[in-house]
Amino acid sequence: MTSRTTYRLEFWADSFHEGNWACEELSHFFKLKSLHFEQGFIPVFLFEISSGKELEIIVLGSYKNWSPLPEPIQTLLEWGKPDLVVFDPKEQKIILAVEETAAVPTGNQALQRCERIYGSLRLGIPFWYLLGEFGMHVDGGVRRDSIWPTVLGIKLSCIKRTPCMVLHYSDQEHPEDYSVGEGVRSLYSALATMIEIFIGTKTLSDLQPILREQYGHMIKFIENQGSNVVNFIPNKEVLYEKNIPDEISRLVTSSIPISNTSLDFFNWGTTEDLPEDIRKKIKPGGLIKYDVFIEQLEEIVKEKKAYTLSSNAGSRPQDKNMVEAWIAEQKVLFGRNKVVDAGFNLNVKDFPKSITGRLHVTTAKNVFYLIDSSNDVAEAIKKAFPRLKTFSFPKEIPTFVYVSNSLKPGRIFGDPFTGQLSAFANIFTKDVTGERTRMSVAYYPHQVHTQLFDNDSKFKKNKGIILMRELLDYAIFQGGIVVDMKTGKTI
Amino acid sequence: MIKYSFSINEEIARWVTEVYVKNHQKLGWWVAFTNPIAGPWKKITALNGEGVPVEVYRFEREGERPDLILVNDEYKLIVVVEAKDTYQKIVANDQMKKSARVIEEISTILKTCANENWAKRMEYKILPSFLWFSAEEQNFLTEDKVVKEAFEKHSKLSSDSLLNIIITKNDSGDLNNNFIYQGKIKKDLDF
Numbered sequence: 001m002t003s004r005t006t007y008r009l010e011f012w013a014d015s016f017h018e019g020n021w022a023c024e025e026l027s028h029f030f031k032l033k034s035l036h037f038e039q040g041f042i043p044v045f046l047f048e049i050s051s052g053k054e055l056e057i058i059v060l061g062s063y064k065n066w067s068p069l070p071e072p073i074q075t076l077l078e079w080g081k082p083d084l085v086v087f088d089p090k091e092q093k094i095i096l097a098v099e100e101t102a103a104v105p106t107g108n109q110a111l112q113r114c115e116r117i118y119g120s121l122r123l124g125i126p127f128w129y130l131l132g133e134f135g136m137h138v139d140g141g142v143r144r145d146s147i148w149p150t151v152l153g154i155k156l157s158c159i160k161r162t163p164c165m166v167l168h169y170s171d172q173e174h175p176e177d178y179s180v181g182e183g184v185r186s187l188y189s190a191l192a193t194m195i196e197i198f199i200g201t202k203t204l205s206d207l208q209p210i211l212r213e214q215y216g217h218m219i220k221f222i223e224n225q226g227s228n229v230v231n232f233i234p235n236k237e238v239l240y241e242k243n244i245p246d247e248i249s250r251l252v253t254s255s256i257p258i259s260n261t262s263l264d265f266f267n268w269g270t271t272e273d274l275p276e277d278i279r280k281k282i283k284p285g286g287l288i289k290y291d292v293f294i295e296q297l298e299e300i301v302k303e304k305k306a307y308t309l310s311s312n313a314g315s316r317p318q319d320k321n322m323v324e325a326w327i328a329e330q331k332v333l334f335g336r337n338k339v340v341d342a343g344f345n346l347n348v349k350d351f352p353k354s355i356t357g358r359l360h361v362t363t364a365k366n367v368f369y370l371i372d373s374s375n376d377v378a379e380a381i382k383k384a385f386p387r388l389k390t391f392s393f394p395k396e397i398p399t400f401v402y403v404s405n406s407l408k409p410g411r412i413f414g415d416p417f418t419g420q421l422s423a424f425a426n427i428f429t430k431d432v433t434g435e436r437t438r439m440s441v442a443y444y445p446h447q448v449h450t451q452l453f454d455n456d457s458k459f460k461k462n463k464g465i466i467l468m469r470e471l472l473d474y475a476i477f478q479g480g481i482v483v484d485m486k487t488g489k490t491i
Numbered sequence: 492m493i494k495y496s497f498s499i500n501e502e503i504a505r506w507v508t509e510v511y512v513k514n515h516q517k518l519g520w521w522v523a524f525t526n527p528i529a530g531p532w533k534k535i536t537a538l539n540g541e542g543v544p545v546e547v548y549r550f551e552r553e554g555e556r557p558d559l560i561l562v563n564d565e566y567k568l569i570v571v572v573e574a575k576d577t578y579q580k581i582v583a584n585d586q587m588k589k590s591a592r593v594i595e596e597i598s599t600i601l602k603t604c605a606n607e608n609w610a611k612r613m614e615y616k617i618l619p620s621f622l623w624f625s626a627e628e629q630n631f632l633t634e635d636k637v638v639k640e641a642f643e644k645h646s647k648l649s650s651d652s653l654l655n656i657i658i659t660k661n662d663s664g665d666l667n668n669n670f671i672y673q674g675k676i677k678k679d680l681d682f
Contacts, residue, residue: 015502016502016503016506037514039493039664039666040507040510040665040667041503041507058493060495061502061503061506062500062502065497065500065502065503066495066497067495067496067497067498089494
């Protein structure tokens with residue numbers, strides 16, 4: 001009589017459909033022996049993986065309705081709810097997470113899920129993100145996905161040496177169609193292999209060919225779509241080399257440390273590193289709402305000591321009554337300020353009217369600046385906020401400055417701003433080995449710094465603040481108050 | 492053996508009915524549309540001549556959708572379901588207004604959808620339906636009556652054909668469906 005071993009996994013999911021769908025797709029890879037529903041609704045799939053080895057998968061839909069929620073899942077969910085989490089209950093370990101979306105990949109849609117990507121990777125959890133390459137916009141036009149989630153996926157794969165994949169479905173003629181393209185098949189091929197690695201019938205090296213294909217797709221996508229999003233992808237000739245998908249797939253599956261120094265791409269350097277034609281074209285993007293600090297940053301761009309990659313940040317004007325209410329709320333928050341010589345200076349009359357009569361809150365037309373020297377940023381701070389006339393950063397280093405114009409209190413700690421920061425800070429402040437290449441600074445002209453702190457002047461611990469502390473060195477708030485995001489010191 | 496306890500929400504309640512449909516295929520019901528939080532399910536599908544589900548209607552991005560659409564080709568019936576975890580949420584004024592509107596709008600869509608894989612179903616009778624969880628079996632008919640009255644107040648559709656689905660938990664903790672049609676509680680969705 002042959003012995004039979006039954007392995008168990010839990011598929012935690014946002015909805016039962018997500019988990020059930022995953023199991024149905026797995027039946028293309030493993031023989032489904034049985035399916036029954038515990039308690040009238042909980043799917044329990046039994047697969048035969050190989051002779052003598054079975055896998056029981058229990059699907060638990062709607063995370064928050066279950067108790068006790070396993071601690072690793074609770075921790076991951078703090079960074080957003082992936083659609084599927086594959087969990088080993090015996091070892092209390094997450095094997096992988098999957099996010100899939102039918103949302104149109106335009107504007108912030110593509111970026112807002114980047115905090116989930118980062119949230120998973122920072123915990124060392126392999127992540128697959130499945131989304132439509134082409135989607136139908138509300139205006140009836142077909143839009144194509146942004147490159148940023150894919151760039152982030154490749155960069156985090158290299159830094160964390162963990163698979164971080166972005167897969168696409170649909171095509172131009174079949175927008176939003178899951179059945180078109182390789183994405184769905186490729187996702188479940190990877191999932192099936194990960195399950196076999198869990199069971200022991202395959203090893204990490206068996207995952208390499210699938211990852212090689214997936215990284216190949218990701219790079220091809222950047223090659224095709226990159227020029228529609230940015231004017232410059234550094235060292236793209238290295239990225240497009242034939243062997244790169246293989247190198248990254250080996251890097252993320254190797255159990256022994258291997259060098260990733262040959263993967264020298266996605267390192268947006270100083271203006272001196274720019275191709276001459278790109279450098280020549282550097283020019284300030286202009287402001288929609290005047291801001292004293294942004295004006296200084298624009299001056300640095302004018303001097304060709306900083307650059308931006310696009311200047312098409314959309315302005316979404318806000319209702320005047322809301323603007324007034326938010327300013328009033330921010331003023332109350334500023335009451336807890338302990339920086340004695342700083343003042344609150346938000347005023348509704350400074351917000352220009354749009355053609356509809358609503359008020360613009362957007363300052364810069366771009367979301368971030370890449371500045372050659374932190375000294376120039378320090379000078380800009382001094383000029384913009386005269387009380388900081390002795391301000392300096394501890395060292396000179398190229399600097400990334402992220403701008404969020406949000407005015408509603410608390411908004412900067414959630415979507416889409418945390419997603420933007422997750423994507424851009426990881427992409428622009430680190431190289432593929434994880435070494436810091438730029439200082440990371442955020443500017444929140446309409447938000448008050450006291451929101452970061454509890455009554456004891458200690459950092460609060462919500463997701464947004466944890467993320468900001470991990471990804472920012474300094475944040476500059478309303479009134480020119482600079483917060484050292486590592487120590488909490490306010491200047 | 493499941494080692495976790497659960498609380499009921501709309502997602503779980505709706506899923507219990509979907510599981511019933513999966514487990515009672517001999518009755519001939521199939522799911523044409525379901526509205527979970529996300530995923531590739533935001534379209535109405537119908538079985539083509541080969542029994543394969545194909546898209547017959549895609550909701551507008553911001554369009555309102557019901558929570559579930561069930562079809563039975565033998566009975567020539569379509570059930571359009573609005574779900575909540577409790578009946579109190581269903582009869583809340585704004586909610587019932589919205590639900591009645593959604594059911595009426597989707598009924599019009601289904602009665603005029605000329606897609607070749609749907610066309611024969613344009614003539615099917617449409618049953619408006621509400622789905623919720625209730626802990627007490629003795630309250631089923633009272634809750635059904637309250638929902639029916641609220642529906643009558645807000646919809647021009649006849650409440651005579653209202654099919655309410657009440658999810659409940661038995662002594663073993665299993666969730667099951669109860670179908671209330673024309674004042675009678677049925678354990679199965681047969682006609």
